Amino acid sequence: MAIGVFDSGLGGLTIVKSLREIYPTEKIIYYGDTLRVPYGGKKPEELIHLADRITGFLISQGATLIIDACNTTSALAIDVLRDKYGDMAEIIGVVEPGAHKAAQIGKKQVGLMATEATVNSGVYQKKIFSKRDDLDVHTMACAQLVPIIETGDVDSYQLKDVLGAYLDPLLAENVDTLVMGCTHYPFLKERIREIVGDEICLIDPGVEVVSSIEHYGGGDMEPSICYTSHDSEDFSEKATTLLAGHGFSTFHTLDVMEV
Numbered sequence: 001m002a003i004g005v006f007d008s009g010l011g012g013l014t015i016v017k018s019l020r021e022i023y024p025t026e027k028i029i030y031y032g033d034t035l036r037v038p039y040g041g042k043k044p045e046e047l048i049h050l051a052d053r054i055t056g057f058l059i060s061q062g063a064t065l066i067i068d069a070c071n072t073t074s075a076l077a078i079d080v081l082r083d084k085y086g087d088m089a090e091i092i093g094v095v096e097p098g099a100h101k102a103a104q105i106g107k108k109q110v111g112l113m114a115t116e117a118t119v120n121s122g123v124y125q126k127k128i129f130s131k132r133d134d135l136d137v138h139t140m141a142c143a144q145l146v147p148i149i150e151t152g153d154v155d156s157y158q159l160k161d162v163l164g165a166y167l168d169p170l171l172a173e174n175v176d177t178l179v180m181g182c183t184h185y186p187f188l189k190e191r192i193r194e195i196v197g198d199e200i201c202l203i204d205p206g207v208e209v210v211s212s213i214e215h216y217g218g219g220d221m222e223p224s225i226c227y228t229s230h231d232s233e234d235f236s237e238k239a240t241t242l243l244a245g246h247g248f249s250t251f252h253t254l255d256v257m258e259v
Helices: 010-022 044-060 071-085 095-105 116-121 123-131 145-149 157-172 185-196 205-211 232-242
Strands: 002-007 028-032 063-068 090-093 109-114 136-141 177-181 201-203 224-228 248-253
Touching: 002 010, 002 044, 010 028, 010 145, 010 185, 010 205, 010 232, 028 044, 044 063, 044 071, 044 116, 063 071, 071 090, 071 095, 071 116, 071 123, 095 123, 095 177, 095 201, 095 205, 109 116, 109 123, 109 157, 116 123, 116 136, 123 136, 136 157, 145 157, 145 185, 157 185, 177 185, 177 205, 185 201, 224 232, 232 248
Parallel strands: 002 028, 002 063, 028 224, 063 090, 109 136, 109 177, 177 201, 224 248
Antiparallel strands: none
C-alpha cells in the first residue's frame, strides 16, 4: 500500500510537499518522466500512452492511490486511466480539484496559466463552466516555464522576464483569480505574487487535490522511492534543492517505455 505520484519532471514534487504535510512518513512512489519533459507540446495520443505506462508501473510497485500530478495528462488521460486501472487503484487528477476551487472562489474573471496541451484541451474551461457559467476564463499557454524550472533555478532574471510576459496579458483582462495549471508553477508562487500583487487569488491545484484525499488511510512506513526516466542523480540534486523534505530514500533511473 503506497501513494503513487507521477509527473513529467520536477513539478510533481509540489504535490509531494503537500502530501508530506499530512502523511510525513507515508510511502510515496514517485515517477518523473525527465527523458521526455516537457509534456506541453506533445500530441494527445502520446501523452495518453505515457500516462498509461507510468500508471501501470506504479500499480506494479504497490501503489493503491495514484495522483496524476501532471495537469496536461490529467486533462487528457484521466478517464482512460480510470477505465483501465480503476479496479486496481484509486486514480486522481489535478484538473478537477483546481477547476472546482476556481468556480468556488472566482468573482468574474478567472485566469489560467498552463501548458499548451492543457490550454488546447479546453478541459479546465469546460469544468469551470460546468459549475459556474457566469465566469469568464482567460488562458495563457506558458511553453517556456517548465524547461526553465527543470533546470532547478527558479530565481533567474530570465525566468522573471518570461513570467512577466506571460502574466501581463492576464492582468490586462483584470483577472481576480489565477489558476496555476501546472504542478511546476507553485515553485514560482512567490515570483508570481510579486507580479500580480496581493489582490488576485492564486489557486494551486496540487493543494486542492491533496485536500481531497483525506479519506486515505495510510499506514505504510516503508521507504519512499523516486524513479526517473533519465539521470536520477541529477534529479536527486535538484529535488533536494527545491524540496529538502521530499523524504525519498533512493532514486533510480528507469524508463517505463523499456520495461
